[in-house]
Amino acid sequence: MDAQTTNPEPQDALVIGRRAAEELAEALTLAGLKLPSLNGSYPVMGRPHVELGGASADAVFALARWIKERV
Numbered sequence: 001m002d003a004q005t006t007n008p009e010p011q012d013a014l015v016i017g018r019r020a021a022e023e024l025a026e027a028l029t030l031a032g033l034k035l036p037s038l039n040g041s042y043p044v045m046g047r048p049h050v051e052l053g054g055a056s057a058d059a060v061f062a063l064a065r066w067i068k069e070r071v
Helices: 010-030 057-070
Strands: 039-044 047-051
Touching (some): 010 039, 010 047
16 A cells, blocks of 8 residues: 555545546556446545446456456
């Protein structure tokens, strides 16, 4: 865990959450997957937050399969 995500300034937490969501979206795209509701959100308990959101069952099965193949 990066130090900036454990105690960010309140105004930075939203920016960090959005950046984390963008990073995950890019990684999922490389795997051929997309979570349409993936979004950086307002901080929770002062920490950056990412909402993974909803996805189709097909997308979730594909993501689970992709992860299991690599563990």
